[in-house]
Amino acid sequence: MNPTNFNIPAQTLVDALDQWHRTLAEQSNVLFPQALNRQLVDFDPMHYFALLPQRQSPAGRVLDWLYVGNKNGWPFLYWRDAQASPHTQIEQLYQEPGWMHGQDMQQAITAPVQTDGSAQGYLQRVLFRLKAGHAMLRWHAAYKSVSLLCHPQELQDFVIRLSSKQPLVQNISADTARYAMALEVSPTIDLSDSLIARVSLTRFTQ
16 A cells, blocks of 8 residues: 555644644633643543544543643643542642653653544544643643644744744744755555555644
C-alpha cells in the first residue's frame, strides 16, 4: 500500500482541536492569575475522543487533569479509574507516568489509546499525542505549544504571520520564509508494513 494523503481531513481535525483550545484559553485568561481547576474551567479531556473519534480510550478509565504551575502553568493529563476520585493536589501526581521532566506526558497518555486500525485512526492517534494537553498554557509554558501544518494554505498564512512584525515575536528571515514555503506539508500515512504505521506530519513549535 502506498502512503495515503489525508490533506483536507487532517486540517479539519487540527482546526477543531485548535478552536477548542482557543475557547479554553479564553476561559483561563478571564480567570488569570487564579489557580485553574475543573470548577473554574469547563475542560473535560475526554472531549479529545469526540474530536478524534477513531480512537478508543482504555476500558474503565477516564482522562483527567490537574493544573500545574499556575502563572507558568499547563494542564497535566493522566488516566484514572472511572470510579476513583480525581487528584486535587500536585503531590498526587508524583507517581503518575510522565510526571518527571525526563519522562513524556504525551507518551504516557497516548500509550493506552487504541485505534480502529485504519490510516485515519493512526493519524488521529498522532494528532492526540501532539496536541492533547496543549491548552491553557500560561507564560513560559507556551513553549510546549505545537502548531501542525497540514495544508499549503495554512503554511502560507503561517509564514506570512511569522514574517510580519509583532510584539514579543521573533520574525523569520526572508530566506527562512522561502525555504519554508517549499515544504510539502500534506500528511501521509503509510501502512505498507504490517507491524508499523508511519505517519508524517509537519509541525512548528516555539
